[in-house]
Amino acid sequence: MKIRCMIVDDEPLALEILESYIDRLDNLELVAKSDNAIEAFNLLHRENIDLLFLDIQMPKLTGIELLRNLSHPPKVVFTTAYRDYALEGYELNVVDYLLKPIPFERFLRTINKIQLPTGPGVLQAPPMPSAQPSAYQDAFIYLKSDKKMVKVLLKDVLYIESLKDYIRVRTKTKSVTAYQRISYMEEKLPEHQFLRVHRSFIVALDKIEAFSNSHVEIQEVEIPIGRNYRSAVLKTLNQQNFLNE
Numbered sequence: 001m002k003i004r005c006m007i008v009d010d011e012p013l014a015l016e017i018l019e020s021y022i023d024r025l026d027n028l029e030l031v032a033k034s035d036n037a038i039e040a041f042n043l044l045h046r047e048n049i050d051l052l053f054l055d056i057q058m059p060k061l062t063g064i065e066l067l068r069n070l071s072h073p074p075k076v077v078f079t080t081a082y083r084d085y086a087l088e089g090y091e092l093n094v095v096d097y098l099l100k101p102i103p104f105e106r107f108l109r110t111i112n113k114i115q116l117p118t119g120p121g122v123l124q125a126p127p128m129p130s131a132q133p134s135a136y137q138d139a140f141i142y143l144k145s146d147k148k149m150v151k152v153l154l155k156d157v158l159y160i161e162s163l164k165d166y167i168r169v170r171t172k173t174k175s176v177t178a179y180q181r182i183s184y185m186e187e188k189l190p191e192h193q194f195l196r197v198h199r200s201f202i203v204a205l206d207k208i209e210a211f212s213n214s215h216v217e218i219q220e221v222e223i224p225i226g227r228n229y230r231s232a233v234l235k236t237l238n239q240q241n242f243l244n245e
Contacts, residue, residue, distance in 0.1 A: 002026075002027055002028060002029040003027055003028050003029065003050045003051050003111075003114065004029050004031045004047075004048060004049055004050045004051070005022050005028050005029060005030050005031060005049070005050070005051045005052075005053065006030075006031055006032045006033065006034075006040070006043065006044070006047065006049045006051070006052050006053070006074075007019060007022075007030070007032075007033040007034075007052075007053045008033070008034050008035075008036075008037060008040040008052065008053070008054050008055060008058075008063065008066070009035065009053070009054075009055040009058075009079060010035045010036060010055060010058045010059065011055070012035070014055065014079065014100060015033055015035065017101075017102065018053050018079070018102070018107075019033065021102075021104055021107045024104075025111065027111075028051075028111070031047055031048075031049060032047050032049070036058060036059070036060065036061070037058050037060065037061035037062065037063060037065070037066040038060060038061050040054075040066060041061070041066055041069065041070075044070060044073075044074070049074045050074055050075065051074060051075050051076075051077065051095075051114065052073070052074045052075070052076045052077070053077050053079050053098075054066065054067065054076050054077065054078055054079065055078075055079050055080060056078055056079075056080040056082065057080060057081075057082065063078065063080075064092070067092055067094075068092070075094075075095050075114065076092070076094045076095060077094060077095050077096045077097075077098060077110055078094050078096070078097045078098065079098045079100060079102065080097075080098075080099065080100065081099065081100040095110065095113060095114060096109075096110040096113060098110060139153070139154045139155075139190075140152060140153045140154060141154065141188070143167075143169060143176050143178035143180065144178055144179060144180075145176050145177055145178045150176050150178075152169055152171060152176060153171075154189070154190075154193070156171040156172050156173070157169060157170070157171055157194075157204050157207075158170045158171060158172065158203070158204055158207045158218050158219060158221075159201060159202060159203040159204060159207070159218055159221075159223060160182060160185055160194075160201065160202040160203075161182075161200060161201055162181075162182035162199070162200040162201070163177070165179060165181065166178065166179055166180065167180045167181070167182050167185060170221075182199075182200065182202060185202060186202055189202065192205075193205060193206070195233060195236055195237075196229060197216055197223060197224075197225050197226065197229055197233050198223065198224050198225060198226035198229060199226055199228075199229075201223050201224070203216055203218060203223060204218075205236075205237075207219070208237070211225075211234075211237055213225070213230065213234065216233075216237075
């Protein structure tokens with residue numbers, strides 16, 4: 001069975017290129033295309049789509065906003081000229097994140113990640129071979145520190161500490177202090193990789209080396225577990241296959 005595809009992009013050239021790529025592959029079928037997210041929203045409720053190639057930056061409704069408003073979205077590949085949306089892509093569980101201009105070879109690698117439908121309207125992505133999806137491996141944030149924007153890879157973050165209206169982000173190699181609320185970071189970070197353990201601390205789950213009922217330990221730093229967070233934190237840590245004390 002063919003993978004039923006749809007393209008949503010407000011750039012005519014981008015639409016044309018992706019359409020030509022789909023036409024080259026026998027296992028893909030272009031069912032619909034649109035140059036705006038609102039029309040695409042209606043089409044997705046009428047058509048049976050397996051795979052959606054979705055631009056992010058579009059007028060009136062962005063690709064991210066469209067995806068967040070779909071109750072039963074198909075598999076999605078983000079297509080964009082901007083690198084800054086890798087984190088959102090990870091949070092929304094997209095199949096891949098293609099940067100424009102998209103080479104055909106890179107397009108093929110994306111398609112190779114996807115299995116053929118096993119039934120009408122069913123499309124499955126193969127399981128990830130590593131503990132962290134590739135989108136997370138590349139995800140980063142920019143933090144304003146000392147009048148400049150500092151890039152921080154999420155996979156390098158050890159923990160985040162609140163300093164009232166500021167945060168201190170500790171990584172493997174550096175410490176970055178930025179004007180930001182810890183609650184904002186909690187909303188933006190992928191919940192399966194980071195955990196709020198205290199009103200002043202967020203930790204990276206895969207960096208925890210030990211824990212007790214009162215604290216977690218990361219690189220010999222003891223980070224307290226807040227009383228109001230303790231039950232949820234211990235439940236999450238035990239589910240992560242850590243050995244309990």
